[in-house]
Amino acid sequence: MSTPLPLAEQFQYGLDAPICLTWELTYACNLACVHCLSSSGRRDPRELSTAECKAVIDELERMQVFYVNIGGGEPTVRSDFWELVDYATAHHVGVKFSTNGVRITPEVAARLAASDYVDMQISLDGATEAVNDAVRGPGSYQTAMRAMANLAAAGFRGFKLSVVVTRHNAGQLDEFKAIADRFGAQLRLTRLRPSGRGADVWDELHPTAAQQRELYDWLVAHGERVLTGDSFFHLAAYGDALPGLNLCGAGRMVCLIDPVGDVYACPFAIHDSFRAGNVRGEGGFTGVWRTSELFADLRQPQTGGACTSCSAFDACRGGCMAAKFFTGLPLDGPDPECVKGHGAAALAAVDLELVPKPSLDHSRPASRRAGPVPVTIGARPPDRACEESPLAGLRL
Amino acid sequence: MPAQVSIRPERFGALLYHFGTRRLSFLKSPELLKVVQVLADFPTARAACTDAGVSAAELPAYRAALATLAASEMIRERKPS
Numbered sequence A: 001m002s003t004p005l006p007l008a009e010q011f012q013y014g015l016d017a018p019i020c021l022t023w024e025l026t027y028a029c030n031l032a033c034v035h036c037l038s039s040s041g042r043r044d045p046r047e048l049s050t051a052e053c054k055a056v057i058d059e060l061e062r063m064q065v066f067y068v069n070i071g072g073g074e075p076t077v078r079s080d081f082w083e084l085v086d087y088a089t090a091h092h093v094g095v096k097f098s099t100n101g102v103r104i105t106p107e108v109a110a111r112l113a114a115s116d117y118v119d120m121q122i123s124l125d126g127a128t129e130a131v132n133d134a135v136r137g138p139g140s141y142q143t144a145m146r147a148m149a150n151l152a153a154a155g156f157r158g159f160k161l162s163v164v165v166t167r168h169n170a171g172q173l174d175e176f177k178a179i180a181d182r183f184g185a186q187l188r189l190t191r192l193r194p195s196g197r198g199a200d201v202w203d204e205l206h207p208t209a210a211q212q213r214e215l216y217d218w219l220v221a222h223g224e225r226v227l228t229g230d231s232f233f234h235l236a237a238y239g240d241a242l243p244g245l246n247l248c249g250a251g252r253m254v255c256l257i258d259p260v261g262d263v264y265a266c267p268f269a270i271h272d273s274f275r276a277g278n279v280r281g282e283g284g285f286t287g288v289w290r291t292s293e294l295f296a297d298l299r300q301p302q303t304g305g306a307c308t309s310c311s312a313f314d315a316c317r318g319g320c321m322a323a324k325f326f327t328g329l330p331l332d333g334p335d336p337e338c339v340k341g342h343g344a345a346a347l348a349a350v351d352l353e354l355v356p357k358p359s360l361d362h363s364r365p366a367s368r369r370a371g372p373v374p375v376t377i378g379a380r381p382p383d384r385a386c387e388e389s390p391l392a393g394l395r396l
Numbered sequence B: 001m002p003a004q005v006s007i008r009p010e011r012f013g014a015l016l017y018h019f020g021t022r023r024l025s026f027l028k029s030p031e032l033l034k035v036v037q038v039l040a041d042f043p044t045a046r047a048a049c050t051d052a053g054v055s056a057a058e059l060p061a062y063r064a065a066l067a068t069l070a071a072s073e074m075i076r077e078r079k080p081s
């Protein structure tokens, strides 16, 4: 059969609709933090209303977006959350959402298990209570375990146990896998990216070079049984490509809608430089996706810059755009975690004063600052159901 | 094609998503999309391929592609009516 270009090349030019659309419904409690939870309900007044959200869902149905990833710490704090979930699923838009598990009671679990259109992701940052709770706060490990037990008891098969790999938990991969197996869940490992709160946290938490190597070997050994959301493709430069497309999907198959309706190229690229438009605009979300100048730019063939001469360029393609941006590296150069060591060298030359910060009006809204100080701020990355293409499930 | 499968035409062919298995799949060419779309209207896959303009030489490739789709439950044998 005639296939003029490999799929990765095709995808490079963008799709008619995103495959992986992350939608952050609310700013309230975006962090899995007890203090944030207590101030929940304080929404940004500019957040999309229920009717506006439904209009977006109508568009997604017309565009045949298969599902949306509802990100954030606790999307369920929005009082119309279940109404929107029901509306989406009734309109053939599936919902995957990410939660720390606090509201996954046996009743909720039963309800979730009953729908093909709802998928769940429970986030954990440590395979042991000590490692997890040091980052996510006391009790959070037990909360997640309880939620998974409830889902398993309700017969929800194959929900995701989602782990952002950090320096502290990189040695616990087997344990994470065992936990997932115990609850009939699927393990999903994703990459820590220096987005949201800048490079400082990332500096302390991102896996060491040795850990990256072990992670790569572990992923190769486990193949498709462990999901990665295609997020470790920069590791492909070690040798064999990992399952997936190995392509930065930003603006091509990936995007983010934030609570006020702004559309960004990727949930990890929340910065004015990557804002394509707003769903409240005339053409709606469809218009932004199909006609924004930013997305048109991203769908041009990208230059590899300093990476072009690298033997691994075909597999790695210079890595993650957001990771480069928020560590102050040039977008057409190596990833900060370049396995050949070029990223570390480039980072050493970065002037920290010039490193871009996320657009403050969006990532640190007044509602959050008004609440009690979230003690875990900066200590853990935000949960995102899907930071890029969900292509670990890819069957070519 | 099961009701849980959604199909979205794209420039290169189509994307498929199965809501039950939560897996994504691809149809790598517009011709294959055509075959999948008319599959239910024909008694055999071969007849569907012929209708979609697939040449005899290409049949093995299409057979393999359909087998892959069947293995991932994107298409299945019709229920006897």
Ligand code: SF4
Pocket (backbone or CB within 6 Å): A193, A247, A248, A249, A250, A254, A266, A267, A268, A269, A319, A320, A321, A322, A323, A387, A388, A389
């Ligand atoms: S997370 Fe990085 S690699 Fe993935 S889509 Fe976003 S910018 Fe691209």
Ligand code: SF4
Pocket (backbone or CB within 6 Å): A234, A237, A306, A307, A310, A311, A312, A313, A316, A317, A318, A319, A333, A334, A335, A338, A339, A340, A341, A342, A343
């Ligand atoms: S030099 Fe660039 S392409 Fe080569 S491994 Fe490093 S980041 Fe990847």
